Amino acid sequence: MTRRAGARPLDAAFFAQPTLDVARALIGCTLRRGECSGRIVETEAYTDDEASHFVTRARSAGTLMGSTSGLAYVYSIYGAHLCLNVTTDARGPGAVLLRALEPLGGLEVMRRRRNGVRDRDLCRGPGRLAQALGVTRAMSGEPFLGVFELEPPGTRVALIASPRVGISKARELPWRFSLSGSPFVSDPRPRAPERG
C-alpha cells in the first residue's frame, strides 16, 4: 500500500540525525504553532565550525548544541531580534537555524505580530519568522516538538545549497539550504544549485 508521505508528523528521532541531513530534510516541511503554519523554505546548519555558537558562545549555547537534539534553541541578535533553532545530532554538537517560511495558515495572527507588513515578508528572515510565530526566549531548552508540530513534505523538493548569511567566519561552507525558486527565501537570494 502507498502511505502518503507527509501524513505522519516527525518525531524526536528525526533531530538525532547528522545536522546537515536534518537541515536539508527540513526544507519543504510544514511547521505549525497553534493556528500559525508555514512551509520551511530556508535553513542553515551549524555544528562545531568557527561560525557556530557552539564555538563562539561556548559558555551558553555550547551545552544545548553539544549534548542534545530536538530542543528549541532561541537566542537574541542585534538587540531586538530572536532566532529560532532546533538542536540536532545526538552524537555531537549541532543546530539548525530556521530562516524563512512560506506562510500557509494563521495569516491574520502573523500579520498582527508583524505589524502589517506584506505577506511575502511575514516570515522572510530568521528574526521575522520568530516574530511571526510568537517565539520567545523562554522556549529555549524546551523540546522543539512540545512547542511546534512538524510534518514532512509529500514529494521530493528541489534544494539549493549556498553560503550561510551574516557570518564572518567559515564563509566557505555551503550550509544554507533553500527551496529552489521560492519567493519566500530571504536575501541575499542563493544561486548555486545543490547536486545529489
Place this chain on the structure above:
DNA sequence: TGGCCGATATGCT
C-alpha cells in the same frame, strides 16, 4: 566594568 561584535530588520538616499 567597559568595549566590541554579531547566525538582523528597517528605513532612507
Place this chain on the structure above:
DNA sequence: GCATATCGGCCAA
C-alpha cells in the same frame, strides 16, 4: 546601497 537601532555574550583590563 548604506546607516543605525539595540542588547546579550564574551573577553580584556
